[in-house]
Amino acid sequence: MNSKNINGTNFIFDNCDTVELAQTFGTPLYVISEDRIKSKCEDIRKNFLMKYPNTKAAYASKAFLTMAMCKIIDREGLGLDVVSGGELYTAIKANFPMERIMFHGSNKSYEELALAVTHNIGRIIVDNVYELEMLERIAKEQGKKVAILFRITPGVGGNTHEYITTGQKDSKFGIPLEKEIIEYAVRKSMDSSNIHLKGFHFHVGSQLFEISSHILAIQVVLDLMKNLKEELGFITEELNTGGGFGIQYTDEDEATKSVPFFIDPIMETIKEGCNEANLDMPMIIIEPGRWIVGEAGITLYTLGAIKEIPNVRTYASVDGGLPDNPRPALYKAKYDAIVANKANQKAEEVVTIAGKCCETGDILIWDLKVPKVTSGDILAVLNTGAYNYSMASNYNKLPRPAVVLVSQGDAQLIVEREKYEHLLDREVIPEHLDNIQSTKLTFGA
Numbered sequence: 001m002n003s004k005n006i007n008g009t010n011f012i013f014d015n016c017d018t019v020e021l022a023q024t025f026g027t028p029l030y031v032i033s034e035d036r037i038k039s040k041c042e043d044i045r046k047n048f049l050m051k052y053p054n055t056k057a058a059y060a061s062k063a064f065l066t067m068a069m070c071k072i073i074d075r076e077g078l079g080l081d082v083v084s085g086g087e088l089y090t091a092i093k094a095n096f097p098m099e100r101i102m103f104h105g106s107n108k109s110y111e112e113l114a115l116a117v118t119h120n121i122g123r124i125i126v127d128n129v130y131e132l133e134m135l136e137r138i139a140k141e142q143g144k145k146v147a148i149l150f151r152i153t154p155g156v157g158g159n160t161h162e163y164i165t166t167g168q169k170d171s172k173f174g175i176p177l178e179k180e181i182i183e184y185a186v187r188k189s190m191d192s193s194n195i196h197l198k199g200f201h202f203h204v205g206s207q208l209f210e211i212s213s214h215i216l217a218i219q220v221v222l223d224l225m226k227n228l229k230e231e232l233g234f235i236t237e238e239l240n241t242g243g244g245f246g247i248q249y250t251d252e253d254e255a256t257k258s259v260p261f262f263i264d265p266i267m268e269t270i271k272e273g274c275n276e277a278n279l280d281m282p283m284i285i286i287e288p289g290r291w292i293v294g295e296a297g298i299t300l301y302t303l304g305a306i307k308e309i310p311n312v313r314t315y316a317s318v319d320g321g322l323p324d325n326p327r328p329a330l331y332k333a334k335y336d337a338i339v340a341n342k343a344n345q346k347a348e349e350v351v352t353i354a355g356k357c358c359e360t361g362d363i364l365i366w367d368l369k370v371p372k373v374t375s376g377d378i379l380a381v382l383n384t385g386a387y388n389y390s391m392a393s394n395y396n397k398l399p400r401p402a403v404v405l406v407s408q409g410d411a412q413l414i415v416e417r418e419k420y421e422h423l424l425d426r427e428v429i430p431e432h433l434d435n436i437q438s439t440k441l442t443f444g445a
């Protein structure tokens, strides 16, 4: 989707003037377009759910989750993938239909699993045998039979940053496919009256632009399905192939693909594999996160200090940085940006966009071509919808930005800006430190 929509001099996002948004709500500001999320969900409905029978799609909420987002996903008819008690709690508070929730996580606690079982969520994606045993105990305590999938490690990595590839053999995620390990787990579930094992889940990695890792992983799972049918009589009813679909952050990336690019080869491979091995086609589930929300978000900042080091570079500092977007520092992620109040002007200089944290690595964008910038300009960093708000921190005690939901010119606050008071909300001074005498030693005159 083209973000570079200009009206007069200002950058327009989903029919909202971003300079006005910055004036109204302050900066830094996350802006999320409801219409862009909606159109991604429509693509999934049209090219996956309606095209192929016996399919489901969930939104991976770790990418961006608020109660308003739960409402949008509910209205669009998708399920929700959660990965912690906190994400589940958000969905509960938003009245999200519990039967459409899938609970992932490589080290779920007793309390998290108990919350999920109490609320009768749709599927628990069990990551290891320790969790299986704990879940069985909880289900027994609550007198329930819980529907689960096993997350398996297919032994296939994704072609992406090493921190966001998950399917390789040496991974903390999932049950290894060594015969004695996986068969033990399947047999244990089949023997349990409190567990209903429906099938398997894998997730090879994130920000992928090719489908080859999914295809290799599917071939591994098809072999597993065949072996388990022959050896244990286990029939796989469901197969969840995870998320991972990439988006274009900058001109260096390929263009964002639409659903058929990923889905058609996945469905074709599974259909053919099932035919060849005489297996029933299982229900197929996908759970993209970044692909649904990444391009729906921008972050607005105000430029402050501009430091020119002659013959070296110019740093233009923004009023946020690493705490609201840790991705450049964590993954060397690249972003593009527009000077929102000079959107119709030609680029005439190159600046490096620095965050305000006390970290040399807090650089949001290296060497960005911009019109002549001055302090007070508004910078819109593009495609920040996924894994920015959800990974934000209070490092350097910076309050987290507000989040505004925009739709066709309308803007609604969905998360208030943190205030300094919020930063101290849960802090306590122990009694013995409460009335200390200030020591006047060497701290200046």
Ligand SMILES: Cc1ncc(COP(=O)(O)O)c(C=O)c1O
Pocket (backbone or CB within 6 Å): 060, 063, 081, 104, 166, 203, 205, 206, 207, 242, 243, 244, 245, 287, 288, 289, 290, 291
């Ligand atoms: C199990 C699982 N499902 C879905 C996702 C969503 O990934 P993405 O945002 O790349 O679609 C992830 C994150 O990588 C994941 O770990």
Ligand SMILES: N[C@@H](CCCC[NH3+])C(=O)O
Pocket (backbone or CB within 6 Å): 062, 164, 166, 206, 207, 327, 331, 386, 387
């Ligand atoms: N947080 C990562 C994606 C991780 C996906 C979860 N396994 C990112 O920002 O790209």
